[in-house]
Amino acid sequence: MSIACQLSFVRSTLPEDVTLVAVSKTHPVEAIREAYDAGHRVFGESRPQELREKYEALPQDIEWHMIGHLQTNKIKYIAPFVSLIHSVDSARLAEAIQREATKCGRTIEILLEIHVADEETKSGWEIGELMRYVGTAPFARMPDVCVRGVMGIATNTDDGEVIRRDFTELKRCFDLLQPYFGARFNVLSMGMSHDYPFAVECGSNMVRVGSLIFGERDYAK
Ligand SMILES: *Cc1c(COP(=O)(O)O)cnc(C)c1O
Secondary structure (H helix, E strand, O other): OOOHHHHHHHHHOOOOOOEEEEOOOEEEHHHHHHHHHHHOOOOEEOHHHHHHHHHHHHOOOOOEEOOOOOOOOHHHHOOOOOOOOEEOOOOHHHHHHHHHHHHOOOOOEEEEEEOOOOOOOOEEOHHHHHHHHHHHHHHOOOOOEEEEHHHHOOOOOHHHHHHHHHHHHHHHHHHHHHHHHHHOOEEEEHHHHHHHHHHOOOOOEEEEEEHHHHHHHHOOO
């Protein structure tokens, strides 16, 4: 199946108000170009330098999302143009993004990544810790960062009940945080190739789908 076919298949399974982020990490510029030519404009990457290179090689009307773990010293590669950073998992990172945003003279939109999966290795805030931080002064002093919502990853399992439990918890966290931020806080990013239908059922309005569109990733390349 071609990328264009896979893309339109995935799109056809999603309600209209759900944003599809096509996760193109590790795939070449030509693959992204194919999706672009089929009309797609929103792409997700997980490595800052790779994201920067693809941004420079491809049309300017692409909306680039950073979805992977981000180190503070790499923010500079993406700060001038990135549309949304999904993976903000610490106060230190949020405050570093604020500094880079000021340097670039733009507002950077972010999501707060929340940890709900059973795996300890997955990053993200514990909700209690995040609720405490959101009430503090440093958080209130981020004029160039716009918090648009919440992102999360479910436990990697075939057990639909566990997946639903994780997505339901993320939705609960979104609802808890929403009053702090107001109307612009309206993005709930959850769901990947193998679990996005569950995520949509649980209230996701942004899914991050990679392998189902572009095929399996070859990290050895
Ligand atoms: C790679 C990745 C995805 C896409 O995963 P697929 O299983 O290929 O759909 C989604 N979200 C994050 C955070 C990722 O790192």
